[in-house]
Amino acid sequence: MNKLITVVGTTASGKSDLGIILAQKFNGEVISCDSRQVYKGLDLGTGKVTKEEQRMAVHHLIDIINPNEKFSLAEYQKLAYNAINGCFKRNKQPFLVGGTGLYSRAVAEGYNFESELDDNALRDQINKLTKEQMIAELLSYGEEVPEGLSPRHLARRLEKAKKGVAKTSNKPLYEVLQLVMVPERSVLYERIKIRLDKRLQLGMIDEVKLLKQQGATNEFLEGLGLEYRYINRYINGEYTYEQFYEELLKQIRHFAKRQTTWFKKEKNALWLDMNGNFEEEAVCAVNAFLKK
């Protein structure tokens, strides 16, 4: 079984830098694992690696679709598999690097998406139902309905049930080592603020203005969340600069917390000691893993 190394963690943890270091050291390439960096023109706001950094290591799955286009987990998985397998063919070691936990898990654990789910009519129909109606329907299909699912989760499950797509078992394609980067909370929050200030200075707001000029819709920008959602609201006059700044900072912190919760459940995960020499720790771990 081929070996895959993932570098996951919170925003502003230094994943991109470590990914490049590891790729350089182990004759590797980076597969981005980020649901927003797939979009062209979303650069500063996504913390995308620069052109210069891309010259230091080959990066995949960045800038592959245009704004306003839809993207999905299944699509990402397919593209990631292609990119990863391409690396193996060229004798390169792939490193899956990014903060979209669901995406990295779908690849690492081999979520099984055998059937197509693209029935918009059905989706619209389901979205009209109340939460209670969705639960009732799911139960009538003999599905188990865990507590605490959001309407969106329920709709997704019901869509699958109606399509007759059973919950499938995973088919892992690779042997995986996961490196998790989660700085101590207080350090993390400080880094988030510093990084936000820096990106604002570099013209993150102008980036969104440009995207809007080029036709990015409010709906699209709103749906992206964080930087793009709140900068767009600021541009549209919904917030003063102060309000926008505080709100965005808070939302990024919330996001980092959610990421942390998610990564706590990762399997085969090595949580790097972010207070120590984590680069060396990562290099040693990868070395041992590849020699195994």
Added chain:
RNA sequence: GGUACCAUAGCCAAGUGGUAAGGCCAAGGUCUGCAAAACCUUCACUCCCCAGUUCAAAUCUGGGUGGUACCU
């Protein structure tokens, strides 16, 4: 110095005699096809302090302390 008003959680805030709403923040969590999304849980044994009235006080009375506004 005088007069008036106010004092409830980290912040905002409802509650005028019957046993502390709500929002924010924060923390924890859910999540296999929108995931930077969507959603859930927890968070004041106590209402500035002291005394009093009452079966019962955050709520009424007196005093103290602190704040705000106006007057001198």
